[in-house]
Amino acid sequence: DDYELGGHTDFMRKEMAEQPEAIARALRGRLDERFATAHLGGLGLDPMALRAVKRVKFLGCGSAYYAGQMGAALVEELARIPADAEPASEFRYRNPVVDPDALYVAVSQSGETIDTLAAVQELRRKGGRVIGAVNVVGSAIARECGSGVFLHAGPEVSVASTKALTNMTVSFAMLALLLGRVRDLSAAAGARIVTGLRALPGQVERVLADDAEIARIAKRYAHARHMFFLGRVSGWPVAREGAQKLKEISYIHAEAYQAAELKHGPLALVDADMPSVVIVPADDLVAKNIGTIEQVKARGGPVIAITNADLPDGLADEVIRVPRGEPELDPILLTIPLQLLAYHTASVLGRDIDKPRNLAKSVTVE
Numbered sequence: 001d002d003y004e005l006g007g008h009t010d011f012m013r014k015e016m017a018e019q020p021e022a023i024a025r026a027l028r029g030r031l032d033e034r035f036a037t038a039h040l041g042g043l044g045l046d047p048m049a050l051r052a053v054k055r056v057k058f059l060g061c062g063s064a065y066y067a068g069q070m071g072a073a074l075v076e077e078l079a080r081i082p083a084d085a086e087p088a089s090e091f092r093y094r095n096p097v098v099d100p101d102a103l104y105v106a107v108s109q110s111g112e113t114i115d116t117l118a119a120v121q122e123l124r125r126k127g128g129r130v131i132g133a134v135n136v137v138g139s140a141i142a143r144e145c146g147s148g149v150f151l152h153a154g155p156e157v158s159v160a161s162t163k164a165l166t167n168m169t170v171s172f173a174m175l176a177l178l179l180g181r182v183r184d185l186s187a188a189a190g191a192r193i194v195t196g197l198r199a200l201p202g203q204v205e206r207v208l209a210d211d212a213e214i215a216r217i218a219k220r221y222a223h224a225r226h227m228f229f230l231g232r233v234s235g236w237p238v239a240r241e242g243a244q245k246l247k248e249i250s251y252i253h254a255e256a257y258q259a260a261e262l263k264h265g266p267l268a269l270v271d272a273d274m275p276s277v278v279i280v281p282a283d284d285l286v287a288k289n290i291g292t293i294e295q296v297k298a299r300g301g302p303v304i305a306i307t308n309a310d311l312p313d314g315l316a317d318e319v320i321r322v323p324r325g326e327p328e329l330d331p332i333l334l335t336i337p338l339q340l341l342a343y344h345t346a347s348v349l350g351r352d353i354d355k356p357r358n359l360a361k362s363v364t365v366e
Ligand code: AGP
Pocket: 061, 062, 063, 064, 107, 108, 109, 110, 111, 112, 113, 116, 159, 160, 161, 162, 245, 248, 361, 362, 363
């Protein structure tokens, strides 16, 4: 273990630190500057088949489902095909309508998650076209799908997934780019995404370098019993993933809400003992998110903003900044500080970070 940890205190820390190289590996040989697109040979779909896709649905469990939600947003933005994500754990029980013109994407780090595997089997039984987005080569889901995109994140040991999740979203950006470039996405817009993807490893490196500051913030709020994670549109799956990570390893109750839903009920919970982590991407909703922060502050709630936008000084109690890249890729960068926040909170509380209670790395039984 000591050798495998390579000087890190635990696997989660090691795996977070490996993200820049993991992303670079996922991108290697797959980006095409000349035609401003991506090559994902493992999909087994020629341009005609790609053009025939009328809808995309991502299926995964837990964080893989949240990554799928980020993927759906990328597909809708870049390819303008209706896309959504659904928990694989529900799929087979609700007798889903299987659309022969849809592309289903089964998302799994381990490739062994029983609910995701069962969703794939149900889809295949009903004639659905399903590809995998899987990290472990030769795993059950990879074999059952037969085609797809491997994540190339390298072995992930910590129960809390970090680098595999990042590579899921990076892979979905490439899938969305590819689907977009056989439709209406211009060469210039495609080139912008290619450049944005190439910049990611360096940008993630910069977020990771903020470790000491995030550790300070984590220490300050580690006493909280409950926390909100708030986001809008592209920030919403980021908020969900941030809440998930905090719950998983720190055992602090965290709830993610779409920021605009706050005033429909949950705002009643906000007080000085209920911090909110607010995700503020530099998109056209910055003013709305500033409004959310003001609402929370007006009720005495502490606010930690995770942002690449310019926020007024003194608005939030804490501001964690990430570099500004291509807006479609913002969720990838905005998720990284949330890993560190959960990590340092769990660490202050003395939790067993790699092996949180009651959880297994992959859920192979129902
Ligand atoms: C992530 O931190 C969690 N441990 C969990 O939600 C995980 O993403 C989920 O169980 C799916 O696992 P998989 O990617 O191996 O299918």
